[in-house]
Structure formats: C-alpha cells, structure tokens
Amino acid sequence: MVCFIFLQSIKIIFLSKTKQNKLIIITLVTTFVMYNYFVYTQTSIEPTPKLSELAIKGQQLYQENNCTACHQIYGLGGYLGPDLTNIISNPIKGSEYVKAFLNSGVKSMPKFNFSEGEKEAFVQFLAEVDKTGYYPNYKAEMQPDGWVKLMYKTNE
C-alpha cells in the first residue's frame, strides 16, 4: 500500500504540465515528509514520561467504553460530561471520586460494571494524563500579538 501511494504520488507529479506545478508539488511533499518527521519525533515540549502498563490498560478501557463520547481530555471529546484532564489532582475530586462515579450509572452515565482492578487502571491512566499538563490552563500568559504562552507542568 505504501508503494502504491508513493507510485501514485510520483504519477501525479509527472502528470502536471507546467514546471511551476511540479515544483510546488515536490516542495509541498518534501516539506510534508520533513514536517511529519519532526511531528512524530519532537512533539512534546519536554520528554513526557512513558505511560505505565496499568495506565495503558486504563486507556484501553477508556476506548472500549467510548468514554470520549461524553468526556474530554485537553478539551477534546464530547460535552455531555466534564473534562477529565486534571480530575485526579483536583483537591475536591481525586481518584476515589472517579472510582465512585465509574459504576454509579448516574444521569446519562451508562451503568458500567468495572472490577476493582479495572477501576485502578482507569485512575492510573487519568493520573498519568494529569501529570502531562493543565486544562483549563489558568496560568497561561496572553500576549499582545494574540499568542498564548502555555504554562507547562514541566516548567514548574
């Protein structure tokens, strides 16, 4: 499949009649390859700690039960439930609060039947996400040119 994509891209490039079009496409594709390399290798502001095995299990449960339909992480997800990015470090909530909610079936929340081990995995996943940053980012600095300087947890 990769070969097919590559060959068709080459075909498209040489189908273009004008040199200008060829040059634009070659520039775009080359920049795209380099850009992808940097995005794939240098995304994080600081080396982000690896997710533990338990956290990955929790993330898998998060996906299998489609928690993202209602909840967000870093504001990404559905809006029927609250954002969970910093729920573990929230002094009013925290891991016990999350565990109590998981099987509660309260309001729109489906009635799940997670075991204690699964609850631990969920909490571990959210705890490790929590360590990566803030959302909402109350300590961000607004700059006069419209830019926003985010406050990273690793800055502290």
Added chain:
Amino acid sequence: MNKTIPFLFLICAVLALLVGSTFGALASFQYIFPEFLKELIPFNKIRPLHVSSVIGWVVLAATGGIYYYLTETLKLSIFSKKLMVVHFTVFMLVALAIYISYFTGKMGGREYMEFLPILTLPILFGWFLFGINYFKTVVKKITNWPVYLWMWGTGIIFMMYHLSEAHFWFIPYFRENFIRDISVQWKSYGSFVGSWNMLVYGTSIFVMAKIKHDDNIGRGKKAFFFYFLGLANLMFGWAHHTYIIPTQPWIRYVAYAISMTEWVVLYSIIIDWKRSLSKQSVERNHFSYRFLLATDFWVLINLFMALLISIPYLNFFTHGTHITVAHSMGTTVGINTTILLSSLFFILNQHQSKLINKTVKSINVGYWLFNVSLFIFLTTLMLAGAKRSSWMYNEMSATPFSSFHESLFPIITTFIIAGLGILVGLLLVCLPLLKGFIVEVCPPNPPEGRA
C-alpha cells in the same frame, strides 16, 4: 452496470445521511432527558452511530459521484467494473460491521472511529481498490488534468495515509508518550477531513463547470492556487485543534500561519462562478445551483468563525466548548452537505428531471427548513459554547458541572428543536433523491399492454 454501482453508492449515502441525522436528533434528547433511551442506546453508543453515519454520507456521496462523473459525464471507460463492485461490497459489509460493533458495544477505537479497530483494514482495502480504479481509469486518458481530477486523486491518496496515521496508536512508540499520541491522533483527524474536503470541493468545482458548460472553471490559475492552498492546509493546518495541548510551540505557529486560507479561495471561486452564470443554465439545474448558493452562505459564516477561533487568544477560550462543535458541524453540515446535495441533484436532473419538477414544492420547503434550522442550530451552539467558556474560566470551582449543565437547558431545548428542523428539512429534500436513484437502479415494470 456502469450506472448501477454509482447509484447504489448514492442511495446508501442518502440513507446514511437520514439515519445519521435521526441518531443525532435522538442523541440530543439525552442532553435534557438523561434517561431517554439510556438502557437501549446510551450516549456512548448513539454518538458514534450518529457521527459514523454522517461520515459515511460524505464518503459515499463523494465516491458515488466520482464514479458517476467519470463514467457517465466524462464518458471514460472504467478500468474495472469488478473492482467497483468489490469496492461497494467491501464498504457495505464494513458499514454493517460498524453498526453491529456500536449496537453490541464492542468498540475499542478512538473518537470518530470508535468501532473495532480491525475494521479499518477493510476500509483501507476499499480505498485502495478505489485508488487503483480511479488512477487506471484517468491516467493517460485525459491530458492536462483539470483541477477536480487532481483533487479527487489527492483526496484518495491522503485518505489512505491519514486513515493509517489515525491508528499509529497501535505502535508503542506513539502510545507510550501521551502528548505525542494525542497530537498525532488529532493531526490525522485534521488531515483526514482535509482529504475528504479534496473529494467534496473537487466535486463542487466539477458541478460548477458542468452547470456553466465551461471547463475553464477547473483549469484556471485561481482553481489551481486553491488546490495547492487546500493541499498545504491538509498537510500542515491541523494543529489549531490542539493549541491547548502542551506541544512544541512551532507546531502551533505553523498551524496559526497556514490555517483557514482555503475558505477564502473557495468563496472567491463560487462568487466568480455565480456572477458569470447564464440564466438558462441556472434553471436547468435549479436545486443543484441553489444548494451551491447555500454553500456560498455557509462558507462565509464558517470563514468568520474559523478565522476567529484560529487566533490562539480566542481559541484559548473557545477550545473545549460547543463553539468548536459549531465550527465542525457548520463545515460538515453547512458546507459539505450542501455541496454533495448539489451534486446529487445535478446527477438526478440528468435522468429524472420530471420527478424533481413534480416535487419542487416539498424540496423547496425542505431547502429553507434545512438552512434556517441550521442557522438556529449553530447559533445555539455558539451561545452554549460562550456560556461554557464563561463557566470554565470564572465559575468552575464554585459551580459543579451538573448545575452548569442544567443552566444550559433553555439553549439546548432550542438546539433540539433546530436539530429536528434539520432532520425534517433533509427528509423533504432527500426523499425525492432517494426515489429517483432507486427508480434508476430498479426501473418499474411498464404497465401491461404497453410494453
């Protein structure tokens, strides 16, 4: 045979739109009545049913249209009819498997592709078959490609790449680093939408060129400028979705610089086209033209919205609120759907113009109901988003989420009514389309004695 498969794609596309809109309307009730259908289809199942159906509409309508235009309008001999049949069969089997995956709760994918991840393989295979058929049909048959052929080809290639990229989380290198993982995931989504936009906008330029009987529309410098800007946007413009994630600032600088330029160009192309349109060709393609006019309006609205929310300062407050949903629904419902409905009416007009003429009144009512309801729908989302932003940055510590959510009820009620208006509007518009395409696939038997 040449027409049957494209029409089957279009029939399934219209069904996906109606089913997806129905799931959307049902899901919206759960915002106010949490127990509504909770036992049968809770929100974590009904939302993906809605979203995947609507994505199915965009993909199937664009694909069916491209097959139709290649074989019926451009009069090209398709490379392989068998591949076209296999492509259709694969997509239908996958669609069925996706619905089963959601109804039974056997999920495991991520947002927008929540179905069992293994189902991505046959989807990729379907795109691969489409790619072979498309390029083998078009390459060397047409010289000096108009821009829509470029756009369709580019859309197919990048669709395969970004669909694969959306599943990089299977690779431990990505999955173990949460920031890298979520960034690449959203990179793929942004570019995935860019890829289908290539298919949809290519279709809009094709329809414009055919309505006006002027192929120069797809060959002008402006059209190619638009194509290259769209391509740059597809490749580099995704990160405005992730300004708030703690990534390297350069990723956000690039996105800020490049984002949203393509809307300006599309808008200017449509305006140019509208100005130079002759009255006679407008009448012959009445609804096709009118849906493109609606596109014109929605591009303008979304242009403003997109430009504003791509400014990091404003994005900071709108991200994670319903304003983002207003933007994404404005583009998929307002822009993509009106372009695709225009394409479908253009196609049906070639075969069943009498049927369209018979149902002009109901289509007209549907057209206005759809557009007015969508305007109200997006306005309510903007209001809900503004309220949520205010809660997030001013009241979150004092007001619990549930109390805030209840405070949205008056806005959500209006949102639900507008959503129902969109559904009814689409029904009025789509039923004649559906009937017309079915008649083309299964022509009624002539009355006895008249054969």
